[in-house]
Amino acid sequence: MTDITGIVGAPPAAAGTSTYTSSNRAATPNQQMDGQMFLNLLVKQLQAQDPSSPMDTNAMIGQMSQLASMEQLTSLNTSSTETFALQMRMAAANLVGKQVTYTDAKGVAQTGLATSVSYAGGVPTVTIGKDTVVALDAVSGVTTTAS
Structure with a gap:
């Protein structure tokens, strides 16, 4: 089983045990899936994989494609919101x-x-x-x- 402590949105790690923070406070859960969450999950998968049986490159490329798609959709959403605000002003x-x-x-x-x-x-x-x-x-x- 893969340990996903330290990933935003995952159950908080025990005090002082997070890989990503040096403080003893628990991270506030993030209710949105963002690029950082996907990257953290990918890093955890890579750290936990068995060296004798590495992750399938096709699966890894698929995950990276999903990350890129999500980033583009986020950018499109931001651009759309800004365009709507400009139209209201005009x-x-x-x-x-x-x-x-x-x-x-x-x-x-x-x-x-x-x-x-x-x-x-x-x-x-x-x-x-x-x-x-x-x-x-x-x-x-x-x-x-x-x-």
């Missing part, structure tokens, strides 16, 4: 100077002129008139105002 900026319809806190549809936007939070906010601030995702309609 959409909010395009509202300035237009009549927008939104639902207020009482559930009533309101209409007003979008005068500015803010990117301070996770979702851009639109200022309607002088002092009404609504989240971009609360805007339900947009019309162009006559000049």
